[in-house]
Amino acid sequence: MEIRQLKTFINIVKLGNFSHAAQFSGYTQSTITTHIQLLEKELNTLLFERFGQQISLTDDGQHLYDYAEKIIKLEDDAKNALNKSDIPCGPLIIGIPESLCVFRMTSLLKEYSSLYPDVELKIKYGTSNDFRILLRKKVMDLALFLEPSIIDPDLTNTPLWPEPIVFVTYPNNELTKLTELHPKMLNDQTLVLVESDSNYRILLEKTLQKEGVHLKTVLEVGQIQAIKQLIMQNFGITLLPLVSVAKELDAGELVLLPWKGPDINVTAFLVHHKDRWVNHPMKAFVKLLQERLINNHA
Numbered sequence: 001m002e003i004r005q006l007k008t009f010i011n012i013v014k015l016g017n018f019s020h021a022a023q024f025s026g027y028t029q030s031t032i033t034t035h036i037q038l039l040e041k042e043l044n045t046l047l048f049e050r051f052g053q054q055i056s057l058t059d060d061g062q063h064l065y066d067y068a069e070k071i072i073k074l075e076d077d078a079k080n081a082l083n084k085s086d087i088p089c090g091p092l093i094i095g096i097p098e099s100l101c102v103f104r105m106t107s108l109l110k111e112y113s114s115l116y117p118d119v120e121l122k123i124k125y126g127t128s129n130d131f132r133i134l135l136r137k138k139v140m141d142l143a144l145f146l147e148p149s150i151i152d153p154d155l156t157n158t159p160l161w162p163e164p165i166v167f168v169t170y171p172n173n174e175l176t177k178l179t180e181l182h183p184k185m186l187n188d189q190t191l192v193l194v195e196s197d198s199n200y201r202i203l204l205e206k207t208l209q210k211e212g213v214h215l216k217t218v219l220e221v222g223q224i225q226a227i228k229q230l231i232m233q234n235f236g237i238t239l240l241p242l243v244s245v246a247k248e249l250d251a252g253e254l255v256l257l258p259w260k261g262p263d264i265n266v267t268a269f270l271v272h273h274k275d276r277w278v279n280h281p282m283k284a285f286v287k288l289l290q291e292r293l294i295n296n297h298a
Contacts, residue, residue, distance in 0.1 A: 001042055003075055006068040008035040009047065013065055014137040017055060024139065026122065039064075076277075089118035092281040095131035095143035096123055098224050099163075099241040100268060108292050112285060119281045129197045135273045141282055145269040146241070147199045154275075160268040160294050165200045167257035168245050169237040176255045183211040183261040190217040190236030192227050203264045204239055211261075228254070239264065 011021040012032070022029040040047055047061035057065060079090070096105060101123060113121055124131075124140065131143035135155060150157045169175055178185065186208065193201050208215070217236070221227045224244050231238050232253050248254040270289065272278070278286075 001039065003072070005035040005039050006071055008032055009039060009064065010068050010072065011139060012036070012048075012055070013057065013061075014139055017053065024124070024134075086280060087118065088116045088279075088281040088284040090279070090281060091120040091122070092142075092285065093122045093124065093140050094285065095126055095134060095140050097127065097144060097146050098125050099244040100144050100146070101125065102224070103241070103243045103246075104293065108288060111292070112288055115288070116281065116284055119284075121281075127195060127197050128199060131271070135271065135276075138273065138276070141272065141276065141279075142285065143271045145271050146266045147269060148203070148266055150269055150271065154273060155271050156274045157269045157271045160270055160289075163266050163268050164242040165239060165264045165266060166242045166245065167237055167239055167259050168231065168249065168254040169257060170231055170234045171252065171255050172234065173237065173255070175237065175257055179258060180260040181257045183207055183213055186213050186215065186237075188214065188216045190219070191215055192219045192221055192230050192236055192238045194220070194224070194227065194240070195222060196220065200239060200241075200264050200266050203262075203266075207262050207264070 008021060008025065008027070011025055012018055015021050015024055018032050018036075019029055021027075022032045025032070027035075036047060043060070043064070045060040046058050047064060048055045049058055101109075109121070109123065112119070124134070128143075128145040128147055131140060131145065132152065132155070134140035135143055144160075145157070146163055167181060175181060175185070175189075193204075195201070219230070219235070221230065224240060227238050227240065228245065228248060230236075232248070237257065245254055249256055270286065272282070
């Protein structure tokens with residue numbers, strides 16, 4: 001019985017299926033399956049009941065899960081107690097929204113990996129709601145949220161900097177002639193937006209609903225780069241973090257619209273579960289973030 005097999009087993013239980021566990025851990029699905037098969041062979045029992053794509057723990061699987069969590073915690077405790085070095089090493093899993101990862105943190109992540117080569121750094125894209133689940137399941141160490149505020153009592157958060165959110169469109173759009181863009185002016189417009197659980201999209205939709213605005217089309221696209229390409233091809237307008245469109249605005253490929261509706265701005269927060277022990281890799285990341293990014297926005 002190997003620690004990595006137990007970690008795979010725990011991830012499958014917490015994430016709900018083999019494919020999600022494989023994607024999260026960076027293994028192939030065949031490797032995940034092999035880990036479980038070896039556990040089942042060694043223990044001479046079935047750990048999961050399989051119903052098509054659905055799985056559930058057997059009684060023996062539940063018993064093993066209880067032991068596995070204790071074993072993994074003991075492993076972490078032993079490492080923390082015996083590791084006298086302050087040099088960060090081991091796994092570090094961080095959730096970062098695409099706009100922050102690609103347009104703010106690329107250099108920082110590269111520097112972190114260079115400074116601490118013994119840290120197994122894994123970056124996961126997603127939204128705050130995705131990260132909440134993973135932080136609470138203790139399968140993610142740190143996350144950056146983009147939200148107006150955070151009120152979760154089980155999550156420790158540190159405000160980092162305000163993240164301006166802006167409307168942009170292609171240069172020939174008739175809306176570029178306006179000196180002010182009010183919510184009702186979006187009637188019958190085509191919007192290209194990020195995922196529905198993005199906080200700045202939620203703020204926009206609440207405003208439009210309150211104002212009784214009817215959009216012509218809403219196209220949901222999962223990647224910011226794809227959204228920008230669509231807008232630059234005269235597809236409509238979009239709402240994105242300013243940092244993610246700054247290059248195109250400077251080049252004249254996109255045009256900023258003068259929004260005069262309620263604020264849609266959010267703040268970047270650094271978040272971890274309140275019961276999560278802050279280890280050396282986490283401390284090193286927070287320190288570097290403080291030095292490179294937070295101070296620049298002070």
